[in-house]
Amino acid sequence: MNTSPNIHAMIVAAGRGSRFGASIAKQYIMLQEQTLLQHSVARLGLSNYIDECLLVVAADDSTARELTFELPIRYTVGGAERWQSVQAGVEAISQSGAKESDLVLIHDAARPAVPSLDINQVIEAAMQEPYGAILAAPVADTLKTSYQQPASTEQGQQIPYTLIPYIKGTVDRSNMWQAQTPQVFRLGELKRVLSYVAEQQIAITDEASAFEQLALPIRLVPGSRQNIKLTYPDDAIVLAAILTAQSL
Numbered sequence: 001m002n003t004s005p006n007i008h009a010m011i012v013a014a015g016r017g018s019r020f021g022a023s024i025a026k027q028y029i030m031l032q033e034q035t036l037l038q039h040s041v042a043r044l045g046l047s048n049y050i051d052e053c054l055l056v057v058a059a060d061d062s063t064a065r066e067l068t069f070e071l072p073i074r075y076t077v078g079g080a081e082r083w084q085s086v087q088a089g090v091e092a093i094s095q096s097g098a099k100e101s102d103l104v105l106i107h108d109a110a111r112p113a114v115p116s117l118d119i120n121q122v123i124e125a126a127m128q129e130p131y132g133a134i135l136a137a138p139v140a141d142t143l144k145t146s147y148q149q150p151a152s153t154e155q156g157q158q159i160p161y162t163l164i165p166y167i168k169g170t171v172d173r174s175n176m177w178q179a180q181t182p183q184v185f186r187l188g189e190l191k192r193v194l195s196y197v198a199e200q201q202i203a204i205t206d207e208a209s210a211f212e213q214l215a216l217p218i219r220l221v222p223g224s225r226q227n228i229k230l231t232y233p234d235d236a237i238v239l240a241a242i243l244t245a246q247s248l
Contacts, residue, residue, distance in 0.1 A: 006102045007123060008093045008187070009044050009071075013037055013064065013109040014078030014085040022229040025228060027109035031240050036230060038067055039243070044182075046116035046239055049123050050105070083204055087194045093187065100188030103127065106207055107182040113242045114182070114227040120222045122184050131216050132185030134208050135223035136177040141180030143171035143204050164248040180223045189216070215220045 004226060014029045027037040037055075047226045053071045056078040057064050065075065077093040078085030086106060103126050107114070118135055125133040144167050151162040155220075185207060193210040196221075204210050208218050226242050228235060 005127065005186075006098065007049045007105055007184075007224065008054065008096075008098055008102060009050045009052070009057060009105045009107070009182075010089040010093065011040055011044070011107050011109050012038070012056045012078065012082060012085045012087070014056050014058045014061070015082065016083065025058075025061070025063070029230065029236065031112065031236065033242055035062065035067065036112045037109045038069060038113075040107060040109050041073070042070040043114050043116065044105075044107060044114065044119065047119045047123065049120065054089055054092060056085045063086055083194060083197055083207070083210070086207055087198070090187065090191055090194060094191065096189055100191075101188070102187045103132070103184050104190055105182045105184045108229060110230040111181055111227055112230075113239055113246065114138035114180070115224050115246075116167050117229060118221075118223045119182055120184055122223070125219050125221045126184035126186075129217075129219050130186065131189050131211055132208075133221050134183040134206075135180040135227065136220045137180060137223050137225055137227075139173045139176035139178055141173075143173055143176065145169045145171060177220055179206050179208060180227050180229075181206075185211070185218075 026028065027036045031039065037159060044053055050071070054074045054076060056063055056076055059077045076088050078088050085221065089216055103123065105123065105186055110145060122133050122135045146165045148163040148167045150163050151159040151164050153159065183206060190207065193214055196214060204212055211218050215248045230236060230239055
């Protein structure tokens with residue numbers, strides 16, 4: 001196995017960030033006078049393994065091309081679903097002359113605080129694996145499963161379309177990990193599993209999930225808890241504090 005593959009970095013920035021609730025795409029939210037996307041590209045630029053970045057953007061997105069970045073940037077157009085955007089990026093990387101044994105590093109635009117040490121460690125781990133590796137954090141919080149019951153008035157009448165969650169049980173967290181990015185995979189294997197996902201019409205939430213569908217081993221690399229994802233408005237407050245602390 002080639003232990004010194006080329007690294008092809010990709011940031012998926014074609015989503016709308018509907019859960020965040022902003023009027024603009026989440027990757028263009030401003031923190032410390034830069035967009036999340038600019039921060040995330042700059043983080044990848046801190047790694048000696050990465051010298052350029054492919055941005056996967058929406059077809060109608062002109063904002064990214066108006067920004068300045070810390071790395072040379074190439075662009076390609078993504079799809080409606082995340083895996084389709086990744087597949088478009090993978091195809092662009094493949095067409096650029098990349099080898100099947102090369103590594104594709106996939107990062108979320110909404111994770112602007114990933115430490116450079118973590119980026120290097122997940123790349124180095126993936127170099128030793130036939131399929132790839134991802135950053136992840138062991139779950140620390142207690143996890144609950146739930147069930148729902150209809151809400152009711154004091155008179156016992158059910159309130160239409162209103163459900164209240166209740167605790168059903170506690171999940172054993174001893175082997176639970178919270179997936180992060182970057183996620184790093186062999187180009188040829190990534191192409192194969194994404195094709196399988198497309199053919200089988202399987203819904204996945206990250207690229208590692210595609211490998212899971214075929215029972216292919218992906219290594220877990222413990223990542224920093226500073227590497228949080230901007231998903232809800234409150235996350236912006238935490239991220240701003242992390243970025244400030246990291247710059248001191």
